[in-house]
Amino acid sequence: MSIDAYPLIADWITTRDGRLLVHTGKVDIGQRISTALTEIAHEELTIPPDQIDIAPVRTSRAPDEGMTSGSNSIEQSGHAVRCAAATLRARLIALAVSRLGGAPKDWRISGGVLRVPGSNRQISVLNLIDEVPADTEIDRHAPFLTRPPGTVAKPAMRGLSEMVLGRFTFVHDLEAPGMLHARTIHPPHARARLDRIELKTTDRSRVEGLHIIRDGSFLAIAGSQEWPLVQASVQLAKACCWDPGGGVPETDVFTQLVTANASRFPVIDGVPQNSGVPDALPKPDMHARYERPYQMHGALAPSAAMAHWDGETLKIHCHSQGIYPLRTSIADSLGLRHGQVDITHVPGSGCYGHNGADDAAFEAALISIALPDTPILLKWSREDEHSNAPYAPAMVIDLAAKLADGKIAAFSAEAYSDTHGARPRPGPNRAGPARLLANRLRADAIGPVPPQPNMGRHTGIHRNLDPIYAFPKKRLVKNLVTGGPHRTSAMRCLGAAANIFALESFLDELARGQGADPIAFRKAYLTDPRDRAVLDELQRKTMLLPDLPETGGRGIAYAQYKNQMTRVGICVDIDTDDRANIYLTRANIVADAGRVIDTEGLSAQLEGGFIQAASWALYEAVTWDRDGILSRDWDSYPVIRFGNIPTIDVTILNRPEDKSVGAGEASPGPAIAAIANAVFDATGIRMRRMPFTPDAIMQKAFAD
Amino acid sequence: MTLKLHINGKTYGVSSDPGTPLIYVLRDELKLKGSKLGCGLEQCGACAVLVDGKVEMSCVTAAQAFAGREITTIEGIGNSALGRRVQAAFVEFSAAQCGYCTAGLIVATTALLHRDAAPDRAAVTTALSPHLCRCGSHPRVLKAVDQAARS
Numbered sequence A: 001m002s003i004d005a006y007p008l009i010a011d012w013i014t015t016r017d018g019r020l021l022v023h024t025g026k027v028d029i030g031q032r033i034s035t036a037l038t039e040i041a042h043e044e045l046t047i048p049p050d051q052i053d054i055a056p057v058r059t060s061r062a063p064d065e066g067m068t069s070g071s072n073s074i075e076q077s078g079h080a081v082r083c084a085a086a087t088l089r090a091r092l093i094a095l096a097v098s099r100l101g102g103a104p105k106d107w108r109i110s111g112g113v114l115r116v117p118g119s120n121r122q123i124s125v126l127n128l129i130d131e132v133p134a135d136t137e138i139d140r141h142a143p144f145l146t147r148p149p150g151t152v153a154k155p156a157m158r159g160l161s162e163m164v165l166g167r168f169t170f171v172h173d174l175e176a177p178g179m180l181h182a183r184t185i186h187p188p189h190a191r192a193r194l195d196r197i198e199l200k201t202t203d204r205s206r207v208e209g210l211h212i213i214r215d216g217s218f219l220a221i222a223g224s225q226e227w228p229l230v231q232a233s234v235q236l237a238k239a240c241c242w243d244p245g246g247g248v249p250e251t252d253v254f255t256q257l258v259t260a261n262a263s264r265f266p267v268i269d270g271v272p273q274n275s276g277v278p279d280a281l282p283k284p285d286m287h288a289r290y291e292r293p294y295q296m297h298g299a300l301a302p303s304a305a306m307a308h309w310d311g312e313t314l315k316i317h318c319h320s321q322g323i324y325p326l327r328t329s330i331a332d333s334l335g336l337r338h339g340q341v342d343i344t345h346v347p348g349s350g351c352y353g354h355n356g357a358d359d360a361a362f363e364a365a366l367i368s369i370a371l372p373d374t375p376i377l378l379k380w381s382r383e384d385e386h387s388n389a390p391y392a393p394a395m396v397i398d399l400a401a402k403l404a405d406g407k408i409a410a411f412s413a414e415a416y417s418d419t420h421g422a423r424p425r426p427g428p429n430r431a432g433p434a435r436l437l438a439n440r441l442r443a444d445a446i447g448p449v450p451p452q453p454n455m456g457r458h459t460g461i462h463r464n465l466d467p468i469y470a471f472p473k474k475r476l477v478k479n480l481v482t483g484g485p486h487r488t489s490a491m492r493c494l495g496a497a498a499n500i501f502a503l504e505s506f507l508d509e510l511a512r513g514q515g516a517d518p519i520a521f522r523k524a525y526l527t528d529p530r531d532r533a534v535l536d537e538l539q540r541k542t543m544l545l546p547d548l549p550e551t552g553g554r555g556i557a558y559a560q561y562k563n564q565m566t567r568v569g570i571c572v573d574i575d576t577d578d579r580a581n582i583y584l585t586r587a588n589i590v591a592d593a594g595r596v597i598d599t600e601g602l603s604a605q606l607e608g609g610f611i612q613a614a615s616w617a618l619y620e621a622v623t624w625d626r627d628g629i630l631s632r633d634w635d636s637y638p639v640i641r642f643g644n645i646p647t648i649d650v651t652i653l654n655r656p657e658d659k660s661v662g663a664g665e666a667s668p669g670p671a672i673a674a675i676a677n678a679v680f681d682a683t684g685i686r687m688r689r690m691p692f693t694p695d696a697i698m699q700k701a702f703a704d
Numbered sequence B: 001m002t003l004k005l006h007i008n009g010k011t012y013g014v015s016s017d018p019g020t021p022l023i024y025v026l027r028d029e030l031k032l033k034g035s036k037l038g039c040g041l042e043q044c045g046a047c048a049v050l051v052d053g054k055v056e057m058s059c060v061t062a063a064q065a066f067a068g069r070e071i072t073t074i075e076g077i078g079n080s081a082l083g084r085r086v087q088a089a090f091v092e093f094s095a096a097q098c099g100y101c102t103a104g105l106i107v108a109t110t111a112l113l114h115r116d117a118a119p120d121r122a123a124v125t126t127a128l129s130p131h132l133c134r135c136g137s138h139p140r141v142l143k144a145v146d147q148a149a150r151s
């Protein structure tokens, strides 16, 4: 827990230049954590939001909160800042009492000022904070301030006003005196190795005056002007002769995701067990298999990083989600002490997991070490990002059920995939360095370490494998299948996206088979009033919807992320045409994320999750052949565009008495399933493999 | 002869090679970094600028092709009342998450409303379809566009 490691108020809240400075180890990756933290500090200390800053997240100063992932920023950092601010308020009142008299209960706080009503005694909170001793510990039981609704100012989203003016700084926009731009020339695929470089005389003139950095198969080029550098990097790439090392295996990955290739673990109550896998359900009444292909993060901005090595300290600015584990992994790769590497987070474009950010940071570091005392700004190209960032692994989920009187008497779920967790974190066998792409290419290469099964609760492959529904008997199995053709790692929701797609499609198949109402069918297995409340609200909203056109369809789905975080019910309306195009027309999202802090931010996360999942469901699949990745740009890897955005209606059930939980990953799973269910409703075709492209739907129609 | 470009009402003498795609001149030489590079392939819309009032991608076409034309980047969008209205609507509806697509979308919206003060949904989606947003801010962007058109 964040407070355990950082127990002082000053770890989280200080002042600077007469303004409040909030410290956090969670980075803002578009999930609006900085807006939420501003709001929390404002709620507890009443200082106007425009006098509150969020400190840059930097390894040498900020609390080490590990990774920003799993939708837990609010739960961890938010809780720590709230407790620190509440403690601080009590201390400030005590100081005011000792200074100006009265009893604590006489003092009121508002607008960042402490005052005794009916007197002229008052003192500004910001002026008093520095007098609280630096070693004051946080009191976890300090009461939170409750104020009547409407008296709390809602801070505007952090950075938004700069974004619309074009003044928001991304890592790509950094400048430093004497800075060089850099590009890396990546191999055509992971197995290829650089044999030799054959520069023709004409190309030579282009690269003259530029710096070429080579370490084994790691190749980079740097120069002072960006465009000449980009052109030179293209020439240099053409001059490279690669040894293909056997090429990329072209086998159909779905045929590889089977029991024979897997390390298998039964899952009980969301947790994998080191014990024998129970036998499959004998003669199930229903059985179906659902599939998700490799998919990519596809961040709008290719990864970038700035690095500067002065012979003693390596300073890095990057958009990694985990600057602390990255620091350790980079230091270990280079034989530096951890303290010699100082990483500051600077925003990149929206990030949905482990994309190229960490690899780019390390590559920039390698270039800066070759060119000391020179700030290096490395930017990947679009192709680099598409073909080198880790992917979400392909997945297969096998579901089966035995029925008794139309009800599920026994349920079985087996999920198969490669790892969802290959972030550069320190671990045995130099796991951190081994997971940085460039280390696999350097002369002194560190090969990939085989991934270990993640045995945590609702992690990785088995996230949301365990249904939230009370089926009398459950048999759940996690199957880790390693050695696939591509490097895979964490992407938004991890296994939950495909597991929820599978389960919620399967329930739809069962309910429709019985002619049952899909919401009532689910409610029969749910007893928790909060689950039922979400579905009741979804039902109410659904009843108000206009009738569908002849060619339309409607689907619903429900899930609670990790069975313990945000609950989301979704109803999707679609329309279709005779070429099997799917048009998303309307989505109703109902969510319960506990106590709501930043309503707008929460809605934005739920909507954004829906849209990204709709893109996965309808468009996205990584393709490749023997010679490398074929999905190299936005034409060869299509994604959702403005032409297919539904009207989205979000309803949030506020639970002021419950803790706040993150929602960034709660809507995608049910979104995919609701779309699949709507496709069936419209067409009678059951799509069990993403993406549901017109071609795939047509093929399925002919096969059925 | 050095290339001269008219950008946001000012004239800049440019020393980059005239064959340099405009975005690199804007960002690297002139330090106008509000326009973003997302693909360099005219596929994502992040680099969009106004050229004589129309949207153009700046990541492929050479700077010299823009000589004698009026370029408006995100930094200059607020010079017009319409541009300011679009910016205000994006703020009002929180029409961004990471904000990397925002400059291009504001440029495209301003161009759209300039030629069609009350576009229907089809006209809006046609105008915005060259622009990607990977954070899923689309519904908010669409609301912001409607709001800017109404006000």
Ligand code: FES
Pocket: B036, B037, B038, B039, B040, B041, B042, B043, B044, B045, B046, B047, B048, B057, B058, B059, B060
């Ligand atoms: S950067 Fe120009 S369209 Fe993508």
Ligand code: FES
Pocket: A030, A300, A349, A350, B096, B097, B098, B099, B100, B101, B102, B132, B133, B134, B135, B136, B137
């Ligand atoms: S807000 Fe991140 S890409 Fe649009």
